[in-house]
Amino acid sequence: MLLLCLGIAYLMAGSILLLQRSSIRVAQPNLAGLPPLLSLAAPPTALRVAGLGVRARSRWATIHSVSGGGAKAGRHWPASRSLGVQHLHHRWFHSLLPESPEQRVSLHRTNRHKVKNVHYRGCFKLPGSTISTFPVYSLQPNLTTQSCIETCTDKELLLAVFKKPHCFCTWTSLFSLNQQSDNQQCVGNTAVNHTGTSTPTAPTEHHYYQVYHTPVLDSRCKERMFLPQRSSSLVALSSFPGAGNTWVRHLIELVTGYYTGSFYFDGTLYNRGFKGEKDYWKSGRSICIKTHESGQKEIEMFDSAILLIRNPYRSLKAEFNRKCAGHLGHATDAQWKSKEWPEFVSSYAPWWASHALSWLTFGRRLLVVHYEELQRALLPQLRLITDFLNVTMTEERLLCAQSNQDGHFKRSRAQRPSFDPFTPDMRQMIDSFIGNVDKALQSRNFSGLPQEYLPR
Numbered sequence: 001m002l003l004l005c006l007g008i009a010y011l012m013a014g015s016i017l018l019l020q021r022s023s024i025r026v027a028q029p030n031l032a033g034l035p036p037l038l039s040l041a042a043p044p045t046a047l048r049v050a051g052l053g054v055r056a057r058s059r060w061a062t063i064h065s066v067s068g069g070g071a072k073a074g075r076h077w078p079a080s081r082s083l084g085v086q087h088l089h090h091r092w093f094h095s096l097l098p099e100s101p102e103q104r105v106s107l108h109r110t111n112r113h114k115v116k117n118v119h120y121r122g123c124f125k126l127p128g129s130t131i132s133t134f135p136v137y138s139l140q141p142n143l144t145t146q147s148c149i150e151t152c153t154d155k156e157l158l159l160a161v162f163k164k165p166h167c168f169c170t171w172t173s174l175f176s177l178n179q180q181s182d183n184q185q186c187v188g189n190t191a192v193n194h195t196g197t198s199t200p201t202a203p204t205e206h207h208y209y210q211v212y213h214t215p216v217l218d219s220r221c222k223e224r225m226f227l228p229q230r231s232s233s234l235v236a237l238s239s240f241p242g243a244g245n246t247w248v249r250h251l252i253e254l255v256t257g258y259y260t261g262s263f264y265f266d267g268t269l270y271n272r273g274f275k276g277e278k279d280y281w282k283s284g285r286s287i288c289i290k291t292h293e294s295g296q297k298e299i300e301m302f303d304s305a306i307l308l309i310r311n312p313y314r315s316l317k318a319e320f321n322r323k324c325a326g327h328l329g330h331a332t333d334a335q336w337k338s339k340e341w342p343e344f345v346s347s348y349a350p351w352w353a354s355h356a357l358s359w360l361t362f363g364r365r366l367l368v369v370h371y372e373e374l375q376r377a378l379l380p381q382l383r384l385i386t387d388f389l390n391v392t393m394t395e396e397r398l399l400c401a402q403s404n405q406d407g408h409f410k411r412s413r414a415q416r417p418s419f420d421p422f423t424p425d426m427r428q429m430i431d432s433f434i435g436n437v438d439k440a441l442q443s444r445n446f447s448g449l450p451q452e453y454l455p456r
Contacts, residue, residue: 118149118212118213118214118215119212119213119402119403119405120210120211120212120213121159121211121212121213121399121402122180122181122183122211123180123181123182123183123184123185123186123208123209123210123211124161124180124181124208124209124211125181125185125207125208125209126161126207126208126209131161131168133170134161134168134169134170135155135157135169135170136151136152136155136157136168136169136170137166137167137168137169138151138166138167138168139165139166139167140165140167141165142165143162143164143165143166143167144164145160145162145210145212147167148160148161148162148167148212149162149212149214151167151169152167152169152214152216153214153215153216155169156216157169157170157171157214157216158170158171158213158214158216158218158403159171159211159212159213159214160211160212160213160214161209161210161211162209162210162211162212163186163207163208163209163210168209181208185208186208186209186210213399213402213403214403215403217400217403217404218396218399218400218403220396220397220400221254221397221400221403221404223257224253224257224258224259224273224275225257225258225259226258226259226275226276226279226285226286227258227284227285227286227287230283230284230285231284231285232284233303233304234281234282234284234289234301234302234303234304235287235288235289235302235303235304235305235306235389236288236289236291236299236302236304236305236306237249237252237260237288237289237290237291237305237306237308238291238292238293238294238299238302238305238306238307238308238355238359239292239307239308239309239310239355240292240309240310240312240315240319240351240352240355240356241292241315241319241322241348242310242314242315242316242317242318242319242320242322243308243309243310243315243318243371244308244310244318244371244374245290245292245308246269246274246290246327248306248308248369248374249274249288249290251374251378251382251385251401251405252287252288252385252389253274253287254397254400254401254404254405255382255385255386255393255397255398255400255401256287256386256389256391256393256397257397258286258287258391259274259275259276259279259285259286259287260274260276260286260287260288260289260290261276261277261279261281261283261285261286261288261289261290262274262276262277262281262289262290262291263281263289263290263291263292263293264290264291265277265278268326268327269327287389287391288306288389289302292355294351294354294355294358294359295358296358296361296362299358299359299362299363300362300364302363302364303364303365304363304364304365304366304367304388305359305363305364305365305366305367306366306367306369306385306388307356307359307360307363307366307367307368307369308369308370308371309356309368309369309370309371309437309449310370310371310372311371311372311450311452311453312349312352312353312430312433312434312453313422313430314371315352316344316345316348316349316352316430317417317421319348320335320336320341320344323344330416331417333417333418333419336417336419336421341421342423342426345422345426345429345430346429349426349429349430349433350433352430352433353433353436353437356437356440356441357436357437357440360440360441360444360446366444366446367384367385367388368441368446368447369381369384369385370449370450372450372452373450378401378402378405379398379401379402382398382401383398431454434449434453434454435454437449438453438454
């Protein structure tokens with residue numbers, strides 16, 4: 001009896017073993033559907049041959065980053081004789097690559113280094129002796145302005161000096177804004193020989209070069225402080241909300257090196273570097289004071305003022321965006337279509353006019369700055385502002401403002417209302433206010449509002 005039981009147990013164990021082996025063979029062709037393989041540390045050893053490009057490795061690196069175990073951990077797979085596993089390896093590799101040439105081109109474009117905040121400095125005539133002192137030089141037959149700027153940005157140098165096929169990178173102190181040449185001198189980057197083919201000219205004699213500011217910010221531009229001696233004269237930076245007061249404060253701080261103050265306190269602005277926000281506005285330690293006030297009593301508290309005026313249509317939209325979505329956000333179409341928008345226009349549009357008219361009436365000493373003129377002619381307008389503030393402006397500081405003029409509070413233009421939010425009645429009201437302010441400016445011997453405010 002004991003022998004019979006042992007025999008039955010032996011047969012059952014053998015049957016179970018056969019079933020397990022059979023199930024493994026049957027399941028192998030379906031291994032491609034199992035998800036755990038996404039956590040593998042590296043591609044199969046058999047696949048790492050000369051044909052694997054950098055793109056495949058970079059895509060893999062985004063899927064999984066190896067942690068621990070050193071260089072040997074998780075680096076190799078044992079070669080498999082199973083056709084199912086080999087097919088799985090093949091599918092895994094191709095899943096890492098773009099499916100079509102168009103997708104590969106798109107992937108290449110998205111991975112390119114994008115350079116923003118680049119500003120054209122001007123055309124300069126430079127001798128070979130100056131060129132030879134530049135720390136970085138690149139010579140490429142197919143050199144472009146973009147690639148030269150990218151090279152200098154990667155080297156963390158402030159200026160890209162370009163004359164095809166020559167690219168130089170250097171610092172700002174080697175140039176003076178007063179030494180600019182006519183931009184027409186920089187139109188041609190190559191000379192043409194008698195065969196009709198373009199031939200690059202050697203940078204040994206005097207030649208004209210295009211000079212660009214890279215996005216690299218000079219460390220000196222970050223240095224700001226309160227006035228070393230308290231001023232007994234209070235200067236207002238006055239504007240209607242949404243007229244670009246924060247942007248102009250940013251420019252003034254860059255070009256003077258001194259903090260601006262505020263009649264109010266905005267924690268967001270303070271955290272973004274406007275340290276004058278926490279300082280008492282009458283302390284005399286700030287170069288000028290932000291205010292939106294327009295009452296006679298508040299205006300007469302200041303000895304002088306910079307009156308910043310912006311197109312009311314743009315100011316109203318900017319302030320409505322700020323109220324709905326903060327300094328950098330945008331109101332949604334639903335908010336533009338809500339009853340809040342017409343109520344906002346009916347109360348804020350008259351304020352735009354009364355604000356300017358009050359400062360023109362009660363302001364003691366005024367400098368009127370138009371937002372649009374500041375955009376079009378940044379450096380001349382900043383010179384007017386610094387002269388009004390009685391601040392000695394260095395060229396390095398002026399270049400700081402030019403190379404970093406946008407700052408942290410420039411709202412993107414990508415998202416706008418999909419329709420014109422201003423009704424005909426709104427436009428009729430706003431246009432009448434524009435006419436009133438224009439007449440008041442001219443009566444005070446200031447230039448009128450820019451032509452773009454209202455067709456005349």
